[in-house]
Amino acid sequence: MTAAHVFAVAVALGAAGMTVASAGEPFRRLFGRDLVKRLTGMELTDDVHWAYGFEKGGRLRTVSMGTLRTGFWRVRGDELCLDGGPDGARCFEVWAAGDGIELRRDDGSLPDAGTLRKPQARR
Template sequence: MTTSKQRRASFAAIALMAVLAMVLASGCRRRRHYERHQSSDPRRVLTGAEITKLFAGKTVQGDHLKKHYYFRSYYDPNGTFRSYQQGSKTARNGKWRVRGDEICVQWGSDPSELCRQMVAGEGGTYWKVKVKPDGRKINIVMYKTFIQGNKADPAGGGATTAAAAGTAAAGTAAG
C-alpha cells in the first residue's frame, strides 16, 4: 500500500469510528420519554384505597405513552370498564380491580391481567407505571382528567376527539 492509500484508509477508519461514537453517544443520552429512575422520581405511589377512590365511578382521560394513543374510559364501580381509543365510537370492554396497591385490568376475553402501580404527579396528573426489577419506574399511561360519572360513551355526548380529550384520555390498559 502506498503512503497516500494508507492515509486515506486511516482517515476513513477514523471517520467511521467518529460517526459510530456519535451514534452511540446520542443513544446513551436519549432515554425513552416514558422512563424515569426511581431515585429521581419525586412522585408519590398511591395506596389501593386511593386508586379505588380515583377510578371507581369515573370517566378518565389520558395518553398511553408506550403505544401512542389517547383514550377516554369509564371505570364502573362494579369492576367493568369501557374504553374509547383514538376517537373511536366503538368501545373496548374489560374488567378492572385493585389488588394491593396496584390497579389491574383485563381486556375483553383475554385471561391475562395487567397490574401496575399508580403514582401522583404535579397538577392533578397521575401515571400508571411498570416497576422494573432494578426499581426503575416506566411511565405507561398518563392520566389527565377524572370526571364523576360515565362520560366516556360517544352516544352520551362524550365523543372522544383530540380536542375533547385534551391531549388525551386516560385509562386504557397500560402494558
C-alpha cells in the same frame, strides 16, 4: 436553557422515576383503598389516543384509537389491574400528582400518563 436541554432533563427525571407535575407537585404512589376512592366513577385519558372509564362495580370502559372495549378493573393489593383494555390483562402501580395520573409497569416501559376527570361523552 434550550428546548433540547429541557427535553433531556425531563427524560432523565422520568427514567429515574422522579417525574414532577407541571405545577411542581411531585408524583406520589397511591395504595389500596385510595385507588378505589380516587378512580371509581372517573375517567383517565391522554385526551388524544385513549381513555379508561372506571365505573362502579369494577366495570371498565376503554376507548383506544377510536375502538370501544369493555372489561373489568380491580385493585389487587396496591396495584390497579385492568382486564379487557387495549393491552389485555395487566396490573400497574398508580402514581398521582394533582389530577395527573401515571400507570407504571414493572417492566421498565414508559408509563401510561393522563388526566383523571369526570367521564366525557363520546361519539
